[in-house]
Amino acid sequence: MINEETEYRSGSNLVGFFNQLGYKEFYGQGFPSRWKYTDDKLEEINGTPELDKCIKMVFAPVNFIGNYDVLDKHINSFNDYLAFDDWKVIRNGKDISFSKADKINFDVKKEVNEEDFINQEFDEVSIYELNLDGIISDILNSRIQEIKANIKGNAPLSAIVIIGSSLEGILLGFASKNPKDFNQTNVAPKDKEGKVKSFHEWSLSNFIDAANEMGLLKEDVKKFSHTVRDFRNYIHPYEQISKNFNPDIHTAKLCWNVLKVAMIQLSKK
Numbered sequence: 001m002i003n004e005e006t007e008y009r010s011g012s013n014l015v016g017f018f019n020q021l022g023y024k025e026f027y028g029q030g031f032p033s034r035w036k037y038t039d040d041k042l043e044e045i046n047g048t049p050e051l052d053k054c055i056k057m058v059f060a061p062v063n064f065i066g067n068y069d070v071l072d073k074h075i076n077s078f079n080d081y082l083a084f085d086d087w088k089v090i091r092n093g094k095d096i097s098f099s100k101a102d103k104i105n106f107d108v109k110k111e112v113n114e115e116d117f118i119n120q121e122f123d124e125v126s127i128y129e130l131n132l133d134g135i136i137s138d139i140l141n142s143r144i145q146e147i148k149a150n151i152k153g154n155a156p157l158s159a160i161v162i163i164g165s166s167l168e169g170i171l172l173g174f175a176s177k178n179p180k181d182f183n184q185t186n187v188a189p190k191d192k193e194g195k196v197k198s199f200h201e202w203s204l205s206n207f208i209d210a211a212n213e214m215g216l217l218k219e220d221v222k223k224f225s226h227t228v229r230d231f232r233n234y235i236h237p238y239e240q241i242s243k244n245f246n247p248d249i250h251t252a253k254l255c256w257n258v259l260k261v262a263m264i265q266l267s268k269k
Contacts, residue, residue, distance in 0.1 A: 171207035
């Protein structure tokens, strides 16, 4: 990760990298191989606070502007190894932190791609099975009927917008029922003073990530829920124009499946 994957670092770059952790070394004649130098330095800082700093430097979001999907892939790959020490790295926007790892799943599963996800048939769960507040359940139920009508009537953009808002409403309902659990997640958004923001200030992205960390939503639903979030943003006409986004019924069905699976998973909690 340090020498190649996140960024190619030459010998002089490596010296500069580790000097940020308190070393005062110079690059010059007699410098060992890059790999030996990095191994030696990691061995020296292993078990010290500098190791935490080192990991945060490797995954610093400022070095991945415009390529956050690449950064997240690096973090996920690294977490496969870190899990054996019962820890995982978490990115919350521009902040990198650590959390206790989930139980390691040794079952190898093929990642579900978009086409597979769309083609699967998922049962519908009644909104009332989620045990949310009665009034919000009635409103959400009305929206779900409208989603199905829009898909049947080939109105994909309308369906996508309502799906995104419904998903946000459902997750807000869960957060309102379990405020302590949501507020204590590592991904809970904070203000400048470090205080967790009120739920009305949370974004859909915040709710998705928190629900995933709590085990309410599985990784595949988290992934596709963020897709729904991105699509929902095209409710703004100029945003739709700037991205040349023209959703079709294929896109709407993907989003509808995401909402259905999210409801299935949430109903079991």
